[in-house]
Amino acid sequence: MKKITILCFLLSFYSVLAQDNYNQFWQELLSNNRISATATLKNVNDNSVKNLIVNEMMRVENGKFRTNKDFLPAFLNDKNYQYYLYALWNENYLFNTYLETGFNSKNIGAIRSVAKKSYTQHY
Structure with missing residues (x-):
């Protein structure tokens, strides 16, 4: 006891x-x-998804706009990633500004990764 x-x-x-x-x-x-x-x-x-996102926010605050290659795989491994995905859709560390710039080599890989993860999760 x-x-x-x-x-x-x-x-x-x-x-x-x-x-x-x-x-x-x-x-x-x-x-x-x-x-x-x-x-x-x-x-x-x-090691939560919250900390992962806060670290990316801090990177942006420090002027680091290049994609962190470790972020998306770790983000997608969290079971509740979809709640954050829709809230942070247009951030640099997810899909960037695809609504303004369209699909390009910078954001299409992230979009495909999320689509693949969502497809395998539901089927």
């Missing part, structure tokens, strides 16, 4: 610590302290 209590305490402490780092990250970013925000984000040890 003691072990379970200790385990629950440690897990809750870890959760609070990760949340505190996110709060600090957002404070730094909204204060336009990008260097500090980037350093704070590196200390967040979270």
Whole structure:
């Protein structure tokens, strides 16, 4: 019983610590302290799709608009990726600005990857 209590305490402490780092990250970013925000984000040890997206947002804030080749495969491996997909449809790290520029070599690969993933998930 003691072990379970200790385990629950440690897990809750870890959760609070990760949340505190996110709060600090957002404070730094909204204060336009990008260097500090980037350093704070590196200390967040979270493998969720939320963290994946926040990292891409931070890349864009730092002026990195090139596609991160590791993002889309990791994003599509999350079971709830579709909820984020539709919300972030026009971001650089997903389909870019395909509504304005049309389909091109930069975004067609991402579109095909998502279509393939969605097709195999439903059939």
